[in-house]
Amino acid sequence: MSAKYVFVTGGVVSSLGKGLAAASIGCLLESRGLRVNMMKFDPYLNVDPGTMSPFQHGEVFVTDDGAETDLDLGHYERFTHAPLSRDNNLTTGRIYEQIILKERRGDYLGKTVQVIPHVTNEIKNAMRKVSSNGADVTIVEIGGTVGDIESLPFLEAIRQMRQELGRENTVFVHLTLVPWIAAAQELKTKPTQHSVKELLGIGIQADILLCRSDRPLPRDMKQKIALFCNVEEKAVIGATTVPSIYEVPLRFADEGLDALILKYLHKVAPESDMNRWKDLVHRCYNPRDEVSIAIVGKYVEYEDSYKSLKEALTHGAVSQHLKLKVTWIEAEGLESKTPDDKSYESQLEGFDGILVPGGFGKRGIEGMLNAIRYAREKQVPYFGICLGMQTACIEFARNVCGLKDANSSEFDPASQHRIIYKLRELLGVEEMGGTMRLGAWTCILQEDSLAAKAYGGATEISERHRHRYEFNREYEALLTGGGMLISGTTPDATYVEIIELPGHPYFLGCQFHPEFKSKPLEPHPLFREFISASYKNRQARLASESVASEVEA
Numbered sequence: 365m366s367a368k369y370v371f372v373t374g375g376v377v378s379s380l381g382k383g384l385a386a387a388s389i390g391c392l393l394e395s396r397g398l399r400v401n402m403m404k405f406d407p408y409l410n411v412d413p414g415t416m417s418p419f420q421h422g423e424v425f426v427t428d429d430g431a432e433t434d435l436d437l438g439h440y441e442r443f444t445h446a447p448l449s450r451d452n453n454l455t456t457g458r459i460y461e462q463i464i465l466k467e468r469r470g471d472y473l474g475k476t477v478q479v480i481p482h483v484t485n486e487i488k489n490a491m492r493k494v495s496s497n498g499a500d501v502t503i504v505e506i507g508g509t510v511g512d513i514e515s516l517p518f519l520e521a522i523r524q525m526r527q528e529l530g531r532e533n534t535v536f537v538h539l540t541l542v543p544w545i546a547a548a549q550e551l552k553t554k555p556t557q558h559s560v561k562e563l564l565g566i567g568i569q570a571d572i573l574l575c576r577s578d579r580p581l582p583r584d585m586k587q588k589i590a591l592f593c594n595v596e597e598k599a600v601i602g603a604t605t606v607p608s609i610y611e612v613p614l615r616f617a618d619e620g621l622d623a624l625i626l627k628y629l630h631k632v633a634p635e636s637d638m639n640r641w642k643d644l645v646h647r648c649y650n651p652r653d654e655v656s657i658a659i660v661g662k663y664v665e666y667e668d669s670y671k672s673l674k675e676a677l678t679h680g681a682v683s684q685h686l687k688l689k690v691t692w693i694e695a696e697g698l699e700s701k702t703p704d705d706k707s708y709e710s711q712l713e714g715f716d717g718i719l720v721p722g723g724f725g726k727r728g729i730e731g732m733l734n735a736i737r738y739a740r741e742k743q744v745p746y747f748g749i750c751l752g753m754q755t756a757c758i759e760f761a762r763n764v765c766g767l768k769d770a771n772s773s774e775f776d777p778a779s780q781h782r783i784i785y786k787l788r789e790l791l792g793v794e795e796m797g798g799t800m801r802l803g804a805w806t807c808i809l810q811e812d813s814l815a816a817k818a819y820g821g822a823t824e825i826s827e828r829h830r831h832r833y834e835f836n837r838e839y840e841a842l843l844t845g846g847g848m849l850i851s852g853t854t855p856d857a858t859y860v861e862i863i864e865l866p867g868h869p870y871f872l873g874c875q876f877h878p879e880f881k882s883k884p885l886e887p888h889p890l891f892r893e894f895i896s897a898s899y900k901n902r903q904a905r906l907a908s909e910s911v912a913s914e915v916e917a
């Protein structure tokens with residue numbers, strides 16, 4: 365049987381949510397008992413997003429095999445069970461890198477190497493490789509917007525795939541915008557018409573249109589779009605903005621999207637079962653209370669930099685019927701002007717929990733240390749992720765163990781007390797780029813620790829990494845003597861993976877990024893427990909505030 369593909373392209377403008385749309389299609393097809401795989405092509409020339417600034421690109425999502433990928437792969441993992449690896453996200457840079465390597469090796473036997481057929485063949489081979497692992501349907505998202513010069517080879521490749529595999533094995537889904545024009549008090553279909561025409565110009569007739577709009581598309585609009593864009597009326601799917609992204613698959617199902625894709629792919633599948641998603645969305649929209657978390661980081665003005673983090677917190681909150689209220693605090697703004705300056709405290713008051721996420725570089729570190737000190741001393745639940753664990757160790761070494769110049773060699777290479785360092789620095793190995801500890805590593809948990817309890821008594825877990833620096837075990841005795849517990853290490857005990865403070869309501873730092881493995885239907889245990897502790901803190905705080913106001917009255 366031939367492999368089947370859904371190709372997802374985008375038109376009119378970027379940021380319409382193509383990744384979410386592709387992930388939602390995957391979710392719906394899985395709900396029909398199908399095995400899906402998902403992949404994304406990014407038309408830029410960087411070999412991967414690993415070296416790109418979070419401000420440019422948003423979060424770098426990491427897969428188990430240590431690939432640094434586009435954040436849309438995070439949506440794929442949260443919405444589906446597709447097995448993702450470095451094969452599932454390719455950039456133009458990666459494709460060209462492979463081709464140039466072959467050319468230098470002489471693999472092309474003296475032929476002229478060209479975009480067609482060599483680049484397009486490389487793209488098609490990448491799709492075949494992903495679909496060959498037993499998926500019933502492979503969903504391929506083409507990054508960028510139709511009309512961009514950069515995406516042309518990818519569009520040509522999917523055009524050829526349709527030629528080779530036939531209509532019954534390929535569906536073209538195109539995401540477009542139907543804007544509301546206030547002056548005319550009307551939704552406008554012209555941008556969609558142009559975008560579909562642009563695609564047609566390169567030989568692709570869209571089969572299904574997902575029309576993004578801020579209000580429902582009336583029937584006559586759908587008829588008009590169907591007529592002008594040459595698709596069936598029921599293939600004009602409304603993609604109206606909804607408050608929670610987890611509602612998107614449900615709305616697509618209401619519009620009959622999964623049934624239509626299966627019809628076009630000549631695929632028979634069981635009835636859909638979306639009950640768990642319906643329950644999830646119900647919980648999103650009907651919280652019993654709220655929980656407020658402060659995230660103290662350095663890329664806070666651009667939320668996409670911490671995409672998976674925000675989702676993982678949401679999963680933890682929604683699983684407990686709570687509404688998540690996140691406040692992003694720029695770490696630099698919490699720095700003290702003088703040693704005794706505690707004015708930052710007023711910015712941290714009233715939150716139920718404090719979190720310091722991952723990050724690179726020196727900027728804002730002193731502000732993070734202040735936030736951590738506040739959480740530790742005032743018994744506010746604290747969750748430190750990667751950089752947030754490293755800074756928690758530095759704060760503890762400085763303020764509890766008395767090592768005033770404790771630091772990470774990332775921020776102060778000359779520090780006398782490098783609590784956080786690069787293991788290889790000691791071995792005298794010079795390194796540049798490509799030296800991060802990436803992807804899945806096994807971690808052994810200390811019995812009865814906060815971590816072990818969160819993971820349901822497990823003694824061995826696997827989590828994903830993306831960092832260069834590590835806890836320096838030469839300082840272990842000092843820090844544990846001061847009351848810190850090392851509750852997780854790699855099996856060979858080389859690397860410290862989790863630290864906690866017994867006696868604090870919830871103070872945990874982990875060297876890995878648990879947010880990459882949280883799913884809405886399977887919230888990550890560390891996020892669930894952090895939210896739970898934060899909520900307890902909220903209830904205790906509100907109770908004591910109400911007692912205080914009664915006394916005053």
Ligand code: GLN
Pocket residue numbers: 721722723724725749750751752774830831832833834
């Ligand atoms: N900058 C730190 C390191 O490289 C932390 C990285 C991170 O938080 N992802 O080790």
